[in-house]
Amino acid sequence: NAGVTQTPKFQVLKTGQSMTLQCAQDMNHEYMSWYRQDPGMGLRLIHYSVGAGITDQGEVPNGYNVSRSTTEDFPLRLLSAAPSQTSVYFCASSFGLAGYNEQFFGPGTRLTVL
């Protein structure tokens, strides 16, 4: 099993550009989530999904969109990149709700917005 995979590993964008961060898992997990990690702060939840076709906002959803058309994939879209979105992004999955179950994390995407 590959676990949780994320692409790309690194990305540099200019302000205003859009892009999609890819996330996939092969563990048949229903719950998937996207976090951002900034220096000196805890992980912050951007969006999450409890199953295919169901998504909801987390703590910091502005500027990001998600969709969940399959159990395996949960892409994160940046609509119009801003320097404030410079961060490391982690995708995670779990068998059930995050707080009740062990989460499995992808390797992260380091995004820089100029």
Next chain:
Amino acid sequence: KNEVEQSPQNLTAQEGEFITINCSYSVGISALHWLQQHPGGGIVSLFMLSSGKKKHGRLIATINIQEKHSSLHITASHPRDSAVYICAVRGDSNYQLIWGAGTKLIIKP
């Protein structure tokens, strides 16, 4: 004030020392997680506990629900234990996790 506070923020120790990392929280919780983030960035789950104590190899996690406090101990520390250790709690009323900022641990040979 953050709902989950970790201390210390940074810890440097010599190989072989006994390590303690603390996590205090201000909300009612039903579970607490400890995770490890490797220098390369990957995050792995170490423990999930709601009471008492759990042990895995040289790692021990304890929680005191009444005092709203958890500790992560590492016995016979080794340079490969160098990582950021993260505490996260699941609140009573919200199934989402509340994350601490992490403790950066460096073990010198």
